[in-house]
Structures are given as C-alpha cells and as structure tokens.
Amino acid sequence: MSGSLRYVVGDATSPDGGDDRIIVHVCNDIGGWGRGFVLALSARWPEPEASYLQWYAARSTNDFALGAIQLVPVEPSVWVANLIGQRDVVAGPDGPPVRYDAIEKGLNLLTTAAKDGGASVHMPRIGSGLAGGDWEVIEGIVNRTLVAGGVSVTVYDLAG
Secondary structure (H helix, E strand, O other), X not given: OOOEEEEEEOOOOOOOOOOEEEEEEEEEOOOOOOOOHHHHHHHHOOHHHHHHHHHHHOHHHOXXXXXXXXXXXXXXXXXXXXXXXXXXXXXXXXXXXXXXHHHHHHHHHHHHHHHHHOEEEEEOOOOOOOOOOOHHHHHHHHHHHHHOOOOEEEEEEOOO
C-alpha cells in the first residue's frame, strides 16, 4: 500500500483532516528551542517544548540522539513529533546542521507510529529552513519512508 504526498498553502500547526494527525518537525541535538517553526508550535501548545527540554535534560538516561523521535499529544487527535534531525544550530566543518541520515531514521520510526495509529503526517518543509537542508533531498526521504510505507503526508507552505 502506498501513501500520498500533497502540498498545500496553510499553517502546519492547524493540520487538515479529521483523522489522527501527527505534526513532525526537526529539532537540534543541543537542547535549543526558540527559532523557526518551533515558535509557531510553542505559540499554540506548551507541551512540545516542555517535553523536548525534559527529554534533552534526561538524555543520559533515554534515547535522545540524532534520529530519535518523541511523540507529544497536544489535542485529542493531534500529536507533535519532535525529530532530532540536526547537529547543533550552526554550520560546521561537515556543512549545515541538517543530518539527512537522522531525518531518514526518524521518519522510518514515524512511519511505524503513524501506521500503527492510523494517523496522517503533517509538516512544514522540515530540515530545509534553519537546518540548511535541501528540500529536494528531504522530499526524497519523505517519499522513501512515509509515503512508501503507506502514510498520507501533507506539506504546508505559508501564504505569501
């Protein structure tokens, strides 16, 4: 069974549909929260930021690492997936902060979670903003993981 990928103009914090929905976004691996899409998440719900910061604080005793995901319930049928997909927040000798392999690992985990829960996945163009990634590369990862795994994905672009 194959999923689908569609693009809409809208706000990823207000995902379309009446089914169970998971909003995925990329986080860094240094405990930083405060720029980019996370500002919109925090303006709408306090739980994703609080959960991410707790996850980071306890990282020596949990799975917090590149490629890990954390599903945070924010409404009765809406979750936010914090996906650790960028190393630090600035470019280094290895290039921009984005880590494509970590995004792929996290989206593979998310594919299983979405299928098990019968959920669709919603996102901005993850990893291609502050993380510095190439959306065409990331779109390929989305197609190889979520879409090939039978999950319906909606990518949101803000108007204007």
